[in-house]
Amino acid sequence: MINWKNLNELSSYQELGKVKPLDLAEAMTGQKGADRVGKYTVDMAEGLTYNYAAKAVDDDILGALAKLAEEAQLAEKFEELYNGAVVNTGEKRLVLHQLTRGQLGNAVEADGTDKRSFYIEQQKRIADFANKVHAGEIANAKGEKFTTVVQIGIGGSDLGPRAMYLALENWAKKTGTFKMNAAFISNVDPDDASAVLGSIDVAHSLFILVSKSGTTLETLTNQAFVMDALKKEGLDPAKHMIAVTSETSPIAHSADFLDAFYMDDYIGGRYSSTSAVGGAVLSLAFGPEVFAAFLDGAAAEDKLSTEKDLLKNPAMLDALIGVYERNILGFPSTAILPYSQALSRFPAHLQQLDMESNGKSVNRFGEPIGYVTGPIIFGEPGTNGQHSFYQLLHQGTDIVPLQFVGFRKSQIQNDVDIQGSTSQQKLCANVAAQIVAFACGKENADLNKNFKGGRPSSIIIGDDLNPKTLGALLAHFENKVMFQGFVWNINSFDQEGVQLGKTLAKAVLAHETEGALTEYSKLLNI
Numbered sequence: 085m086i087n088w089k090n091l092n093e094l095s096s097y098q099e100l101g102k103v104k105p106l107d108l109a110e111a112m113t114g115q116k117g118a119d120r121v122g123k124y125t126v127d128m129a130e131g132l133t134y135n136y137a138a139k140a141v142d143d144d145i146l147g148a149l150a151k152l153a154e155e156a157q158l159a160e161k162f163e164e165l166y167n168g169a170v171v172n173t174g175e176k177r178l179v180l181h182q183l184t185r186g187q188l189g190n191a192v193e194a195d196g197t198d199k200r201s202f203y204i205e206q207q208k209r210i211a212d213f214a215n216k217v218h219a220g221e222i223a224n225a226k227g228e229k230f231t232t233v234v235q236i237g238i239g240g241s242d243l244g245p246r247a248m249y250l251a252l253e254n255w256a257k258k259t260g261t262f263k264m265n266a267a268f269i270s271n272v273d274p275d276d277a278s279a280v281l282g283s284i285d286v287a288h289s290l291f292i293l294v295s296k297s298g299t300t301l302e303t304l305t306n307q308a309f310v311m312d313a314l315k316k317e318g319l320d321p322a323k324h325m326i327a328v329t330s331e332t333s334p335i336a337h338s339a340d341f342l343d344a345f346y347m348d349d350y351i352g353g354r355y356s357s358t359s360a361v362g363g364a365v366l367s368l369a370f371g372p373e374v375f376a377a378f379l380d381g382a383a384a385e386d387k388l389s390t391e392k393d394l395l396k397n398p399a400m401l402d403a404l405i406g407v408y409e410r411n412i413l414g415f416p417s418t419a420i421l422p423y424s425q426a427l428s429r430f431p432a433h434l435q436q437l438d439m440e441s442n443g444k445s446v447n448r449f450g451e452p453i454g455y456v457t458g459p460i461i462f463g464e465p466g467t468n469g470q471h472s473f474y475q476l477l478h479q480g481t482d483i484v485p486l487q488f489v490g491f492r493k494s495q496i497q498n499d500v501d502i503q504g505s506t507s508q509q510k511l512c513a514n515v516a517a518q519i520v521a522f523a524c525g526k527e528n529a530d531l532n533k534n535f536k537g538g539r540p541s542s543i544i545i546g547d548d549l550n551p552k553t554l555g556a557l558l559a560h561f562e563n564k565v566m567f568q569g570f571v572w573n574i575n576s577f578d579q580e581g582v583q584l585g586k587t588l589a590k591a592v593l594a595h596e597t598e599g600a601l602t603e604y605s606k607l608l609n610i
């Protein structure tokens with residue numbers, strides 16, 4: 085029997101508030117700190133590890149978090165989700181993104197079909213299509229091979245797939261699996277589409293129109309923009325464009341497209357990288373085998389997330405430590421800091437994943453809640469961030485919990501030894517230094533140079549970033565966000581907060597405004 089209770093109704097949450105907080109700076113200094121690094125670590129899938137030695141937790145706090153996980157029935161709620169319960173209460177939908185990469189529980193039937201079979205069928209259709217494009221069997225009007233693929237989409241139909249493409253681009257070039265360049269058009273700003281169209285060979289480009297709803301204004305505008313450009317080159321848009329959408333959307337089964345691949349309403353945009361939304365562009369860019377390996381990594385991490393023991397479940401643990409930092413320690417934000425250039429857009433993807441999912445003020449039944457929920461998420465790859473906003477992270481008045489990601493090896497493996505160390509060693513040295521600097525600080529009589537420390541961080545470490553480790557990394561964060569939503573008793577799978585702005589923008593374009601909106605319209609010359 086599942087109890088969907090608010091966080092402040094749980095006795096384990098009240099108990100958690102009474103546990104003595106850890107003095108992180110003290111705990112991380114000297115041999116005690118060294119011991120913590122070996123102790124507070126848990127294996128993730130695909131050889132990754134989640135190390136939380138530099139988080140402000142000890143055995144007592146972890147014990148209290150384990151009780152909270154149990155009372156909030158996190159493992160049971162995940163089970164409900166993957167067995168096909170209507171967990172998206174706002175939209176009255178099932179939540180099935182895990183099913184795109186594996187079968188965690190019972191077969192799930194919806195709309196008269198077995199959903200796992202449906203997702204596999206779409207993956208097979210995409211693989212077949214991609215193989216034909218690579219072989220030149222599907223080609224442009226002159227029978228020439230397509231060399232570039234361009235995804236048109238926004239939000240979840242852009243950020244995840246774009247971040248995943250960038251994460252694997254150099255890996256694929258290095259390993260000989262690279263098949264096609266990919267570009268992305270998302271913003272309705274005409275400079276976005278113009279710049280992308282100006283940088284590609286349009287006659288040899290295949291466009292993927294990605295919109296689950298098939299109604300997103302930005303995406304449909306960019307589709308028309310691209311169709312116009314194709315026509316101006318004397319090309320037939322329908323021979324250069326495929327669609328990824330839900331079967332019930334207005335753009336499904338349209339003659340505007342060479343082919344169409346489907347996902348469905350049970351996969352939220354921000355959770356759609358492992359569906360056809362990511363599958364089409366990644367299979368075309370790197371080949372279906374690479375996409376399949378990415379799915380395997382995500383499936384392996386999902387499996388780990390079913391573990392009931394908090395200390396063996398990295399996503400649940402990461403989620404609970406985040407709740408402790410947000411609700412007990414009162415920290416308002418979290419920074420995502422990958423020490424990997426390939427993950428340059430991963431923080432942007434996590435901004436949507438986390439903030440669109442957990443930026444909620446009512447519980448899953450639509451009732452107000454009396455505690456804070458999702459933190460503000462931001463980030464940049466290291467070491468660039470160090471020379472930008474780390475000043476505030478080290479000495480600012482707010483404490484910002486940090487989530488580092490680092491790999492022992494670079495992707496391209498082209499490196500130079502300068503002054504006794506390689507660039508990769510310098511990168512890794514910096515992340516190690518930052519973790520300890522944030523945690524331990526450094527006293528100085530000159531307060532301007534004083535570092536208080538006590539600033540918590542965790543790090544996910546792997547040997548290298550490849551399709552499997554990337555899949556595991558993605559699933560870790562998806563599952564972390566889901567578990568946090570369960571703890572806060574909110575619905576992490578709808579996004580009503582984006583609607584009002586869309587409605588008002590339509591009113592502005594239709595010149596149906598009043599008051600301040602009319603004045604802003606005039607200021608912007610609309």
Ligand SMILES: O=P(O)(O)OC[C@H]1O[C@](O)(CO)[C@@H](O)[C@@H]1O
Nearest residue numbers: 239240241295296297300353582
């Ligand atoms: O794929 P669609 O339906 O075009 O939606 C794009 C994005 O728009 C949103 O609905 C927010 O406006 C996101 O949740 C979604 O990822």
